[in-house]
Amino acid sequence: MQNVSCNVAIIGAGPAGLFAAYELVLNSNLDIIVIDKGKDIKKRKCPLKFFTKCMKCEPCNILCGLGGAGGLSDGKLNLRADIGGNLNEFVDDADSLIKKIDDIFLKHGAPDKLYGKDLIELEKIASQHGIKFIPIPQRHIGSDLLPEVITSFKKELEKLGVKFLLEKEVKEIVADKKFRLIGNDFIIEADYVLAAVGRSGADWLAKQAEKLGIKTKYAPIDIGVRVEVPSVVMEDVIEKAWDPKFHIYTPTYDDFIRTFCTCPNGFVVMEDYGDYISVNGHSSINEKSGNTNFAFLVRIELTEPVENTTAYGISIAKMATTLGGKMPILQRLGDLKAGRRSTWQRIEKSYVKPTLKNATPGDISMALPHRIVTDVIEGLDKLANVIPGVAEDSTLLYAPEVKFYSMRFIVGKNLETNLQNFFVAGDGAGLSRGIIASAATGIIAARGILDKALH
Numbered sequence: 001m002q003n004v005s006c007n008v009a010i011i012g013a014g015p016a017g018l019f020a021a022y023e024l025v026l027n028s029n030l031d032i033i034v035i036d037k038g039k040d041i042k043k044r045k046c047p048l049k050f051f052t053k054c055m056k057c058e059p060c061n062i063l064c065g066l067g068g069a070g071g072l073s074d075g076k077l078n079l080r081a082d083i084g085g086n087l088n089e090f091v092d093d094a095d096s097l098i099k100k101i102d103d104i105f106l107k108h109g110a111p112d113k114l115y116g117k118d119l120i121e122l123e124k125i126a127s128q129h130g131i132k133f134i135p136i137p138q139r140h141i142g143s144d145l146l147p148e149v150i151t152s153f154k155k156e157l158e159k160l161g162v163k164f165l166l167e168k169e170v171k172e173i174v175a176d177k178k179f180r181l182i183g184n185d186f187i188i189e190a191d192y193v194l195a196a197v198g199r200s201g202a203d204w205l206a207k208q209a210e211k212l213g214i215k216t217k218y219a220p221i222d223i224g225v226r227v228e229v230p231s232v233v234m235e236d237v238i239e240k241a242w243d244p245k246f247h248i249y250t251p252t253y254d255d256f257i258r259t260f261c262t263c264p265n266g267f268v269v270m271e272d273y274g275d276y277i278s279v280n281g282h283s284s285i286n287e288k289s290g291n292t293n294f295a296f297l298v299r300i301e302l303t304e305p306v307e308n309t310t311a312y313g314i315s316i317a318k319m320a321t322t323l324g325g326k327m328p329i330l331q332r333l334g335d336l337k338a339g340r341r342s343t344w345q346r347i348e349k350s351y352v353k354p355t356l357k358n359a360t361p362g363d364i365s366m367a368l369p370h371r372i373v374t375d376v377i378e379g380l381d382k383l384a385n386v387i388p389g390v391a392e393d394s395t396l397l398y399a400p401e402v403k404f405y406s407m408r409f410i411v412g413k414n415l416e417t418n419l420q421n422f423f424v425a426g427d428g429a430g431l432s433r434g435i436i437a438s439a440a441t442g443i444i445a446a447r448g449i450l451d452k453a454l455h
């Protein structure tokens with residue numbers, strides 16, 4: 001049994017944990033340990049061609065280990081305070097915080113090139129049609145480079161005195177005079193804990209929070225479809241904005257629907273969660289299709305008497321899974337509008353060839369609530385004003401696409417919970433959904449710890 005004592009224990013070596021450690025070590029002499037259940041980035045390998053198919057740590061290492069979730073992805077840095085979370089909730093200087101994080105990535109080898117300039121024209125056309133286009137400066141690190149960048153960052157952290165305990169899973173947190181983090185073969189005692197456990201640790205952290213009396217609440221979910229069109233339809237927009245984000249309010253319900261995760265020349269993929277399936281999209285550097293796909297998602301928040309958005313989302317996903325025979329439901333937009341199911345014969349008549357063949361042609365209106373279907377149809381019609389061709393009868397829709405978020409921890413501005421000296425950051429606490437936002441919350445929590453520890 002390994003017994004270690006430190007001032008600050010950080011659970012999770014994703015962006016939130018790493019950037020928190022950096023802020024702490026640069027500004028104090030505190031003893032800092034970063035613990036992660038996954039491996040070093042160099043040892044993380046994903047054998048699957050489309051790694052989004054696998055959402056578990058074993059045998060795939062996609063979500064866990066040094067660098068965190070997306071450590072093996074192509075690493076798009078969205079350099080905007082309200083993308084992947086809302087940093088303005090916690091700090092007044094969100095832009096300088098983002099610049100600081102970007103500079104650290106640059107220092108460790110991220111490419112200089114910045115995408116997403118000169119977007120005024122697109123913004124103008126979108127707003128003329130009642131759509132908000134979100135211009136985002138983006139940096140693209142690339143999957144080849146990302147492991148090098150993370151390795152270099154870890155080396156600097158170690159040189160500054162941060163200790164890493166990798167391949168060690170914290171099983172239980174005990175709060176006494178000090179905190180005790182207990183694993184199979186270790187106990188770590190700490191004055192302060194920062195839980196930065198990401199999506200892969202979110203359920204575990206929520207259970208620990210319940211046990212420790214830490215307050216949380218349900219977060220909204222996103223439900224909708226994956227839209228697939230010929231690449232030429234999106235070409236002009238993608239040339240200007242790599243992953244274009246359009247925010248729309250729909251006429252009938254005044255609901256919020258948005259484009260997300262655009263995959264130029266990409267493929268639609270299925271994710272199997274056991275009880276239900278969902279769709280996702282992927283672009284590959286080596287293999288390209290003639291289509292572009294993107295998620296089109298309605299934001300759903302529930303109020304009393306039922307706030308459990310997760311249970312609601314799962315029940316919708318299960319219904320769609322049953323109707324699709326454990327495969328996504330595929331439908332042409334024209335068929336959906338005409339109130340008839342799609343069949344392979346109808347789809348073959350269409351000039352968009354589906355990139356996901358393991359799908360069941362059917363009727364999405366039998367699977368998703370009327371309100372979501374109405375939002376999707378109206379939202380696409382609006383979007384067609386900015387992207388002509390996106391709402392043609394031949395446009396393909398795959399359902400369901402469901403994005404769940406972690407329980408949202410109720411925190412103060414410094415990200416301390418109601419349990420004294422217990423801080424949270426990143427995706428696992430429902431505070432972010434992206435590399436930059438999670439890193440920023442890590443720094444904010446670190447500043448909160450410094451404030452308490454040094455005064």
Ligand SMILES: Cc1cc2nc3c(=O)[nH]c(=O)nc-3n(C[C@H](O)[C@H](O)[C@H](O)COP(=O)(O)OP(=O)(O)OC[C@H]3O[C@@H](n4cnc5c(N)ncnc54)[C@H](O)[C@@H]3O)c2cc1C
Nearest residue numbers: 012014016037065068069070076170198201426427434435
């Ligand atoms: C395939 C994929 C591609 C992505 N691409 C992008 C992108 O291009 N741009 C973007 O902005 N975002 C992207 N994301 C999202 C981004 O990776 C996350 O938002 C970000 O990593 C969240 O950071 P985090 O530090 O909060 O958590 P994570 O990165 O999830 O890190 C949490 C760490 O905690 C560890 N952990 C969890 N529980 C325990 C425990 N009990 N004991 C010890 N360790 C534990 C995990 O092993 C993990 O390494 C992608 C995600 C995925 C899955």
